[in-house]
Amino acid sequence: MKRTAVAASAIVLLLPLSACGGDAEAGDGSTVTVTVGYQSKTINTVTAGTLLRSLGYFEKQLDALGDGVTYKVVWQDYATGAPITAQMTAGKIDIGSMGDFPLLINAARGKQLNRPTHLVSVTGYNLRGGLNTIVTAPDSALTSLKDLKGKRISTSVGSAADGTLVRALRRAGIDPDDDVRKLNQQPAVGASALSAGSADALSQFVAWPGLLAHQGKAKVLYDGAQLNLPTFHGVTARADFAQDRPAVLDAFLKAQAQATDYLNTHPVTAAEEVAEATGLPAEVVYLYNGAHGVATFDPVIKPQLVSALKQDVEILKSAKLIGDVDVDSFVDDRYVKKALGATYAQRLAAPPPAAAGEVWPKGSERTRTFASPAALLRHVAAHRDTVRAAYVPDATTGTPWFADNAVWVADGEELLPFVAPATARAYVDRHDGARVITYADALERAS
Structure with missing residues (x-):
């Protein structure tokens, strides 16, 4: 039977259960639905989400399998990683992309609910932590972290941006639990709160700080790179899906590598395409994803990132969001090594682009x-x-x-x-x- 790949967009609450997950098949047993959760506004995941989807590389890789199966790819867009994890542990999403802190929650929830997941690749990273930023209103009198004592700070609890906030406050001698009033808000809600004056500062991940600064609605109070601790976004897959559909996961990772190469080779064009798909200004997308942008894109799982992930566990444990996480068991680079072949070692050794x-x-x-x-x-x-x-x-x-x-x-x-x-x-x-x-x-x- 000739196989075709179909891209589809869906809202998870409207999907029948039989249409979700890599094991879902049509009545004749010849169709497999692969569901990918991504975050279009979190633009350091674009090589596993927005850009990958627009380029159609995953569908083309599936079409090239030639295994007589019709694959239907369903793309589900979310504002944060939490709902992606919820749908993965419910067996409704096969592959998802999110930041490092949500990845740890993904690992913990997967183990807790007997739906284990694995980190299988990386999308965008910054080895110093520059993907997260604390900003204030343009006319704010706040000029340093010490000024935040007693103030209202909007962030998304459990996100890498919250991790940056906690670490930064601790370094400044401020107790993140007792000395500030933390507002647990979605990024868009926090941005509105900052503009309305109901939040004194906002700690968020890409692309929100850059977007607000570009719009003249915020100024930077703290650069996350001052922590000098890597932050990254990555791809997680359900363990049962990886075991049952290894060829499909291999196709995804090969497609992600293609999208990564496309972004690195055509950074301006890629920024324009992501901007068109997300509604974000292309200038903001390029700030993060450009040739010398805040993020470096590479699917390999670098040791520095795994080390940082282990250090992140304590932050989430202190917030009572997770217990212990066996990071070494969660990280599984077998699949991306196979997908990249001989180029994996070359990519692993390659330094990030020089600042310019x-x-x-x-x-x-x-x-x-x-x-x-x-x-x-x-x-x-x-x-x-x-x-x-x-x-x-x-x-x-x-x-x-x-x-x-x-x-x-x-x-x-x-x-x-x-x-x-x-x-x-x-x-x-x-x-x-x-x-x-x-x-x-x-x-x-x-x-």
């Missing part, structure tokens, strides 16, 4: 890179009307940020960008004569 400033000209499908912040500023000053977006890496953490939203420091002839005011002040305190200046002043000095 970028300018995205209007109407162009290419960006320009610059060796120094001053060179980038000179270009922007000379082409003010034709610059779509400009990105600069933080001088201490390397986290890319919008040039016009960065905190700029003049140190002699040097012009240095910082994501957060605290890191800029720390630099000024260590360098005599250095001082914080405005973006307009930085442009003027550069030109």
